Amino acid sequence: MANTNSYLIVEPAAFIKGEVTVPGDKSISHRAVMLASLARGRSSIRNFLPSEDCLCTLRAFEAMGVSVEKQGKTHLIIEGKSGVLFPPFEAIDCGNSGTMMRLLAGILTAQPFYSKLIGDYSLSKRPMSRIIEPLRMMGAKIRADGPKDTPPLIIEPSTLKGIEYRLPIPSAQVKSCILLAGLFASGVTRIIEPVASRDHTERLLEQFGVRTIREKGEIILHGGMKLEATDIEVPGDFSSAAFWIGAAAAIPHSELRVRSIGLNPTRTGLLNILLRMGAQIEESIESYSKGEPIGSLWVRGNKLRATVIQGEEIVGVIDEIPILAVVGALADGVTEIRNAQELRVKESDRIKAIVTNLRAFGVEVEELVDGMRIKGKNTVQAARVESFGDHRIAMAFSILALRANKASRIDDVDCIATSYPGFQEDLRALTQSSTEGWAEETKKIKNFIMGSQKFAKATELEKKELPYPVITIDGTTASGKSTVAKEIAKVLGFTYFNTGALYRAVTWKILALGYDVHDEEKAVEACRKLNLRCVIRKEDSFSQASILVDDQQPLEKELRSPEVNEAVSIVASYRKIREWLLPFQRELAYKEPLVVEGRDIGTVVFPESPYKFFLDANLEEREKRREEQGERDNVAQRDRLDILRSSAPLLCPVDAVKLDTTKPSAQKVVEKILDILWKKGLTISRGKMD
Numbered sequence: 001m002a003n004t005n006s007y008l009i010v011e012p013a014a015f016i017k018g019e020v021t022v023p024g025d026k027s028i029s030h031r032a033v034m035l036a037s038l039a040r041g042r043s044s045i046r047n048f049l050p051s052e053d054c055l056c057t058l059r060a061f062e063a064m065g066v067s068v069e070k071q072g073k074t075h076l077i078i079e080g081k082s083g084v085l086f087p088p089f090e091a092i093d094c095g096n097s098g099t100m101m102r103l104l105a106g107i108l109t110a111q112p113f114y115s116k117l118i119g120d121y122s123l124s125k126r127p128m129s130r131i132i133e134p135l136r137m138m139g140a141k142i143r144a145d146g147p148k149d150t151p152p153l154i155i156e157p158s159t160l161k162g163i164e165y166r167l168p169i170p171s172a173q174v175k176s177c178i179l180l181a182g183l184f185a186s187g188v189t190r191i192i193e194p195v196a197s198r199d200h201t202e203r204l205l206e207q208f209g210v211r212t213i214r215e216k217g218e219i220i221l222h223g224g225m226k227l228e229a230t231d232i233e234v235p236g237d238f239s240s241a242a243f244w245i246g247a248a249a250a251i252p253h254s255e256l257r258v259r260s261i262g263l264n265p266t267r268t269g270l271l272n273i274l275l276r277m278g279a280q281i282e283e284s285i286e287s288y289s290k291g292e293p294i295g296s297l298w299v300r301g302n303k304l305r306a307t308v309i310q311g312e313e314i315v316g317v318i319d320e321i322p323i324l325a326v327v328g329a330l331a332d333g334v335t336e337i338r339n340a341q342e343l344r345v346k347e348s349d350r351i352k353a354i355v356t357n358l359r360a361f362g363v364e365v366e367e368l369v370d371g372m373r374i375k376g377k378n379t380v381q382a383a384r385v386e387s388f389g390d391h392r393i394a395m396a397f398s399i400l401a402l403r404a405n406k407a408s409r410i411d412d413v414d415c416i417a418t419s420y421p422g423f424q425e426d427l428r429a430l431t432q433s434s435t436e437g438w439a440e441e442t443k444k445i446k447n448f449i450m451g452s453q454k455f456a457k458a459t460e461l462e463k464k465e466l467p468y469p470v471i472t473i474d475g476t477t478a479s480g481k482s483t484v485a486k487e488i489a490k491v492l493g494f495t496y497f498n499t500g501a502l503y504r505a506v507t508w509k510i511l512a513l514g515y516d517v518h519d520e521e522k523a524v525e526a527c528r529k530l531n532l533r534c535v536i537r538k539e540d541s542f543s544q545a546s547i548l549v550d551d552q553q554p555l556e557k558e559l560r561s562p563e564v565n566e567a568v569s570i571v572a573s574y575r576k577i578r579e580w581l582l583p584f585q586r587e588l589a590y591k592e593p594l595v596v597e598g599r600d601i602g603t604v605v606f607p608e609s610p611y612k613f614f615l616d617a618n619l620e621e622r623e624k625r626r627e628e629q630g631e632r633d634n635v636a637q638r639d640r641l642d643i644l645r646s647s648a649p650l651l652c653p654v655d656a657v658k659l660d661t662t663k664p665s666a667q668k669v670v671e672k673i674l675d676i677l678w679k680k681g682l683t684i685s686r687g688k689m690d
């Protein structure tokens with residue numbers, strides 16, 4: 001029932017910005033506790049989700065004699081009971097969790113004692129016939145005591161046998177319940193799954209030493225196999241990150257990085273849908289921790305296009321429909337969700353809850369038996385809505401509230417704790433820079449400079465006006481920046497400074513010292529220890545700034561090696577490294593007139609320069625140029641890393657002149673830039689500009 005004592009006030013925000021690491025995966029946390037409790041020996045579970053739902057599972061197994069050592073809130077050491085649990089003294093409370101009740105029922109049917117499973121108001125209304133039917137076919141003695149096969153569940157001891165069962169609805173909970181019962185059944189359990197649902201149980205069983213055969217939509221398990229203790233690292237919950245991913249994708253100017261997130265393909269259907277809607281998302285899988293892919297996502301905000309979500313796609317986004325409906329409400333056109341009748345029996349009737357709340361926010365929506373049609377708009381009207389006791393409804397509408405004209409109120413938000421403790425803090429952190437506004441952003445940039453100790457003069461430098469002209473040339477990889485910038489420097493007699501070479505020099509040294517550039521903390525630490533110096537070399541008519549690292553000047557071929565090419569955009573994406581190198585770049589402008597080339601020169605390093613240019617060319621042409629230079633470089637990948645990084649991403653400064661260099665020769669581009677500079681008032685005298 002609605003607890004209007006708990007509420008969340010959400011202020012509008014212009015965009016989402018920053019990095020987030022969401023808490024551990026709910027589905028995996030439940031399963032890890034269950035399997036570790038049944039295994040022989042001590043298992044360790046790291047990054048366990050200490051949410052209400054998963055704590056219910058943990059308490060249930062403790063009540064059945066499992067000893068759990070807690071090292072902080074998220075690291076558990078579980079001493080398994082080798083398949084035989086103790087009878088609990090009272091009914092097992094599954095709280096709000098359908099996953100817990102359905103999976104546990106599979107385990108308890110094979111235990112030699114009576115048990116009773118109860119749940120809260122919402123869980124007490126959810127259908128259990130979907131598990132009762134196959135479990136009874138296996139020989140289980142199980143019944144539901146509520147109306148229409150709803151909880152409580154009453155389970156009596158029984159002997160189980162394997163069955164062949166075709167899932168009538170795609171459901172990971174039903175599949176997992178049968179597999180867990182199948183562990184204790186005689187013979188083979190064969191599940192036919194017409195549409196693949198999340199496969200965490202299968203993957204975890206394998207980690208605990210029990211192999212299932214998985215092919216052509218079938219899962220086969222031989223009964224009687226024993227689980228052996230293991231160590232589990234739970235990835236960040238994709239379904240929790242989904243709120244930020246949806247928000248960042250749909251709100252223009254957003255920039256988000258999600259770290260250490262589970263990227264199991266049975267869970268990431270949201271990404272495919274968002275990409276189809278026109279989202280800018282980059283995915284990188286960094287490890288396979290105990291069978292589950294884990295990685296990072298980068299998301300940039302865009303105006304999205306409406307889409308149709310239906311059929312087999314639904315199971316892969318079953319928990320993401322609330323946020324998808326919100327994304328649809330902000331997209332251009334009519335988004336349709338079909339074949340999602342399963343939503344009517346989730347933690348709330350999610351179709352009704354979504355439709356009611358969208359209407360409160362002034363969004364036009366048509367309710368369908370199995371989904372809805374949503375007419376998108378740019379902004380919505382502020383509203384007071386309730387969560388219907390459903391965590392995902394509360395979180396999804398907190399996101400929609402960001403796009404309202406004034407503050408909105410979401411009532412009954414305690415339920416968020418069932419899956420995402422810390423949601424409100426993350427909401428605050430990710431919207432902070434947008435509510436502080438751009439003035440604050442600029443202040444932060446200034447703080448980088450003031451915060452630096454190594455470059456002591458930075459504070460003074462920052463306050464002073466630039467004494468010499470600085471021409472900024474930003475652009476994409478292989479867009480011709482170097483050729484053009486060098487030429488302009490020559491013509492004007494200015495010093496050429498390639499800031500890319502600075503990042504390359506730092507990357508080269510970090511690699512040479514043997515650090516893994518993916519380890520951000522170590523890379524930052526290594527960078528801070530470097531002694532960087534800039535020397536200006538004047539040769540003939542060309543003056544150039546060169547970087548010395550620990551008094552050594554790296555060779556051009558070292559700076560452009562395939563290893564450095566691959567690592568430089570990663571090193572350059574680390575905010576702390578960019579902050580550290582910022583005053584170093586500015587310092588030079590107090591010594592010489594400069595032509596500075598890079599990726600954030602006009603936006604961050606010299607935002608005050610009136611002479612800004614941005615070069616770009618089509619991808620094919622740029623790839624061709626790299627090839628012609630004989631360099632191995634993944635241009636598209638570099639673009640993505642540069643554009644999507646959260647700190648000082650590659651952007652065309654608003655006040656820059658943008659030039660397409662696909663067709664014109666470098667000489668033509670140089671002439672164009674010189675012409676513009678002349679018109680801006682930089683005049684050439686004696687071969688130099690004043």
Ligand code: S3P
Pocket residue numbers: 026027028099170171172173174176197198318319
């Ligand atoms: C879950 C499976 C899904 C999902 C739920 C968690 C699981 O339910 O909605 O949040 O952990 O197995 P269904 O299997 O009923 O679709």
